[in-house]
Amino acid sequence: MGPGKAASLADATRGRILFGGDYNPEQWPEETWHEDVRLMKDAGVNSVTLGVFSWAKLEPRPGEREFGWLDRLMDLMHTNGIGVVLATPTSSPPPWLGRLHPETLPVDEDGRTEWWGGRQHFSHSSAVYRRHAAAITEDLAARYGGHPALVMWHINNEYCTYDWGDEAAARFRQWLRDKYGTLDALNSAWGTAFWSQGYGDWAEVHTPRRAHYLKNPGQVLDFKRFTSDMLLECYVAERDIVRRHSPDHIPVTTNFMPLWAGQDAWRWAEEEDVVSVDLYPDPRDPFGAQHGALVQDMTRSQARGPWMLMEQAAGPVNWRGVNHPKPRGLNRLWSLQAVARGADAVCYFQWRQSRQGAEKFHSGMVGHAGEEGRTFQEVKRLGAELRRIGGHVTGSHTRNDIAVLHDWHSWWAGAHEGRLSTRVDHTAVLTAWHRALWQAHLTTDFAHPEHDLSAYKLVVVPQLYALTDPAIDNLLAYVRGGGTLVSGFLTGVADQDDRVRTGGMDARLRGLFGIRTLHEWWPLDEGETVETDGFRGTLWSEEIEKGDGGTVEVAYKGGELGGLPAVLRNGRAWYVSTLPEPHALRTLLAQVADGAGVRPVLHGLPDQVEAVRRGDLLFVLNHGRESVTVEVPGSHQDLLTGATVEGEVTLGRYGVMVLRP
Template identity: 45%
Template sequence: MTSPRWPRIGYGGDYNPEQWPREVWDEDIRLMTEAGVDLVTVGVFSWARLEPRPGEYDTEWLDDVLDRLHAAGISVDLATATASPPPWLSRAHPESLPVTADGTTLWPGGRQAYCPSSPVFRERAAALTRMMAERYGSHPAVVLWHVSNEIGCHNALCYCDVSAAAFRDWLRARYGTLEALNDAWGTAFWSQHYAEWDEVLPPRSAPAFPNPTQQLDFRRFSSDELLGVYRNERAVLDEVCPDVPVTTNFMVMAHTKEMDYFSWADDLDVVSNDHYLEAARPENHRELAFSSDLVRGVARGEPWILMEQSSSAVNWQPRNVAKRPGELLRVSLSHVARGADAVLFFQWRASRAGAEKYHSALLPHAGTDSRLWREVVELGAVLRSVGEVAGSGADNRVAVLYDWNAWWACELDSHPSVDVRYRAMAEAVHAGLSDLGVGIDVVHPDHDLESYDVVVVPTLYLVGDGLAERLEALARRGAQVLVTYFSGIVDEHDHVRLGGYPGAFRDLLGVRATEFTPLLEAQEVRLGSGATGTVWAEDLEATDAEVLDHFTDGPVPGGPALTRRAVGDGHAWYLATFLDADPLRDLLARVVDAAGVARAEEPHPGVEVVRRVAEDGRRWAFVLNHRDEPATVAVSGHDLVTGADVTDVSLPAGGVAVVRE
């Protein structure tokens, strides 16, 4: 099966006609046409409407909606409608409800009130999926299947007895014997040795810190169980209508860590992602950029679908800030610049009732006489004008390594410092490289790294065997490898790699630390170069490396803070603290220059230049000005947004350009 391809950038969003009387539907389709909408997701939360009682289906309304959309030339991403089970399911089967670590049952009344391991839930979800597939699998409007919705968003970790039994089955498959499990979990500590499989439980609330490897394996199990929810429905779709591609929407965002999407990606015909800006986060466009580059990495460089974003404010943050004029266009093009071949939203028409009634939509409460609606129409026109970039990819020479297993392990309890946050260094590195005008791929450590001349390894706490040797081989042929603190410390079981830190990377880097010396909250440490570090320091010696910078105060004054080891034609660098933005960008510039990777002569903080490249060699530069002042960037060609030829791109505050170079 192949992934869908459009000769354009798709535009639209979730359409929930069941929330509205039929007389509204004609207006919906008329306004979709006016806005340029050509792809909508239908049926996501309609299980209770489609199956009001077990085995009784009401599909007449959905038949009508799909026929109307097809007549208007609007394609449909049809949901299996299983995202949130109807009340009758949990009433008949309360054992299907999710349970928290402290034993609290989560009841219906919100959404996704199901245990991912529940056989009853999976059976009923498969039955509904079969009905949908048999009825609509050949409908001419349906171009894509949408399994469930944001799987794991509110029920990723379930600790009920059903989950406990499934966890034990998963552990048997992983370890084979109790002896192997006891060894992996280090159960000799705190008298945790297991003599029978039935003694093994999820890491429920305990009097003291739960076993760290038990916690890590439960994260792995839970991600696999959620993937099983997807596979359960996907199997039905493949059987009934194998020619229609299948996706589900990921949630690659700063606050979503429960699903290992690298391990999910091969099960999707096209990767889809939902992304929402965090209003309280300064320069939140940087987190968007990192997340979108990560989505492209999950998709192995293939184009992907932005399945959801907000046209303006959301409803679920403490303070829900509206997008400012021009931000909708700029944010949308930032996703397109990084590989999105469709720009969709939650949702088409803002709801009158329910928990998300204050979540913005393409058609706001104020209607078409509003700034937001005019920007929605403008976005549709711009996406049509840049449609030629669809299907193109990237040819970046810089990679940042990222792994959900390392994230889970890095942020377990009982660690040297709660201030070590896994994504923090990765996002800081990505931001610094972006300011240098360098294209970045965010990829898994197991992916092929041979095409990269710079590989950055930020806070990769958990590392499998073999990565250090692969990185050394890259350096020997001329690549630059930069590793940051708290990397390579443990193996896949969260067992410390003995002999001194940074464990797996000690020989590659030519350094050895005997003790971590993390900084106190808000404490700073100075370096000989004048740079300031926070969060981390360590008692480090350079065993086979050149010291480029050192600590002048703090816990280890005089100790190395930045080192470099010559490895063949390349180098392996080590950074032992969290640098402020400017010195970190300066360091990255040195690394990039040493690799011969082209970058902007002058950094442009707040102005992104991101390129997409087609197989035939055509190149497009997306220039996005996130600043409150004008900017000029040396990019020449034909601007698809304005239709003008340019030699330098001059943008107003918040302006955008897409230049065919």
């Protein structure tokens, strides 16, 4: 298959939900493999991921290849009807590569080398690393590209490395020359007239290393863009190799970490056949289900359809200060939540819990307790249920009337250390707004601010500090076309170079929202709130003056901002200049959504119950520990039990129903 031709997740699923996880058999004696296959078949596992961290096993010394063990595994999986998601092992180079070629190791902003002994110890800019990564990928793909067990390629793992070293600096300079062409253009974009930072020679430009005081924001912003692009180059190089050796129907993926700041996932998703993500909500987090919903909504939107849950935990993880297990039923609930929100693959890290190494306390589908343990028994139940519903759900879409806008470049620009309030965190604000919609039982997609938004009745902008001109024009056109827009504070402040726009907010946006003048920003301290005539505001406030056409929906009450707009509306465009307390934000967004003609999937739902439509199926999920009763109009069949339900359904603790009309 040529580099420009793509397969899809449907080619791997073949009408079923992929179910399995990372399998690391090199950690176990070979006789264990047959026991693993028996347990996999018992649990309904139909897919395993092999080779993610196997580089040292495959190439124990430079240029040597040891494929015999993997040959036997691929054949064993195929014989037993288990598909293989085969990974390139390039996320964790063997020690010999770092010893012989220290230039392949990443360097931090203080100039310290990150050594082998962990993982992800590679410089994305190193020509030597890329050459060795390509060589092992080439041989792996040539050997297994046509193997009948192969259902998908998995490139690298959780791309997440930064590098401030000399080779990265040389690549950064070239990246900047390609982008700007001239030093004059670079100096303009970075605002180097400030603090005597003007560059007169490309050799003076470096990665933004440790500085005496605040770094140049434009330089830092471009370095983040550069890092995402360099990692993407690594992915695309390996992707194109495996495509050359594989039939047309074998898709390629790599796994995102949710809301990781180092990748522009919108751009990355365009280069993937399958968009996949790793998702690990904290079992003790009362909003763990909402965090899962946010990540699932974002991943589905990046995929523009079905997506892959590449990793989750069957029980506890090992990296939090205290690592709690999942209570009985929670693993099933969160897995089916992912299916409800578009997942056609439900997988884990990992199959069998490790006995040694850094992640020996990270759970597996088969835990230290073995097949009699609760974790494996729950995995078996889930596998059976996924088989039951797979043919009814795979390939279908989840369609929503609300789009939440998110952009990595805006996030990067707004995160500079010299900002007005370090308490304003992009992901926290994004989460607060999505949570308010989720608690109002309103299902959402995500979109980039330059995407076509015309299909949505409501567009929500929690915060977009930096907006390009095309993005602003897109928002104006959306409202002119009849859409409803609601925006949070600190939006439209800067352009794509992090240059503050005249007036502190783009003039077109001020006109859209009915703002005459944005006089001043008023960030709030920890624990500080502002009173309005409708709610209390947190985190932030703004001194804005209403312009012609603007209607003050909620005004500040008392203090410096008394009488000024807290919530301003101009026709179908709303602007919220503070962060309302959670209940107030939920009420406000529900009001705006209702005015835009957006309704919950089911009315009258208890707070802890989630209802999501996927295709013609209705998923009803109880995220509480107590039984609840839910009104569901009409007659349905619960695909999980086969029972017919009419009018009213009862869900037990962490209960789920998948209802077909």
